[in-house]
Amino acid sequence: MKNSMLLLGLFGTATVAEAQPSTPTINQSSKSAGSGIAAGTISLGGGIGYNSSTDKSSSNNGTNSTNTKSSQFNFRPTVGYFIAENLELGLELGYASNRRSVSSTPGPVVAQPQLKPATNLNVGPYVRYYKMLSDQFGVTGALGGGFQNSRSYGYDYTGANTLEVLEYKGDGFYANLTPAIVFFPIPKFAMSASLGSLGYSRVSYDFPKGSSNPAPSNYENTSSGFGANFGLNQLAFGGTYYFGQ
Secondary structure (H helix, E strand, O other), X not given: OHHHHHHHHHHHHHXXXXXXXXXXXXXXXXEXXXXXXXXXXXXXXXXXXXXXXXXXXXXOOOOEEEEEEEXXXXXXXXXEEEEXXXXXXXEEEEEEEEEEEEEEEOOOOOOOOOOOOEEEEEEEEEEEEEEEOOOOEEEEEEXXXXXXXXXXXXXXXXXXXXXXXXXXXXXXXXXXXXXXXXXXXXXXXEEEEEOEEEEXXXXXXXXXXXXXXXXXXXXXXXXXXXXXXXXXXXXXXXXXXXXXX
């Protein structure tokens, strides 16, 4: 009887153990808990940013005053492929528009037409590395570079009461390093935020269009710069969807 009870006890224990659900495996989604983003994942994303500022100055008890308004908009769609866990290789397209207007009292002697916004278009590859600090939160660093096209406008006073609106067009290249924070509210979608980048830019401009003066021989106008550009006025948000494995 004791042996029968023992056998029944063992059988019952085995039956209960077999009836228990097995430990669930990690969902094979692009964002696995605690392991980052798997190789073979494809990403589609984009970032957007906007800022505006107004500067006012006056003198002679307000008799002379100047108001300067600036606004900037940028948009950057991306597509990437993870060649290894947390390591993404991709292509980005960037567009930026910058508008600036100045009004003064007393007004200028020569009426100044509103200038078109300055624009910059760039395209090139990038490599981005993700460091996940938790299942949902991490930091990234992206190194990118490529070709850029720039267009801007300005005034040229040709006489006491006349001026010309000049268009400056140029081509060049760029390189930048951009840190960001990333947050996954759900496994396959992330939101990101950045505050600027460390970068280098070089643009060579053609002779300005709209000038009544002939282009001088061997004309050269090149602009280049290197430095860190961080701050709240560089704040940009983005969203990325990950799919594949």
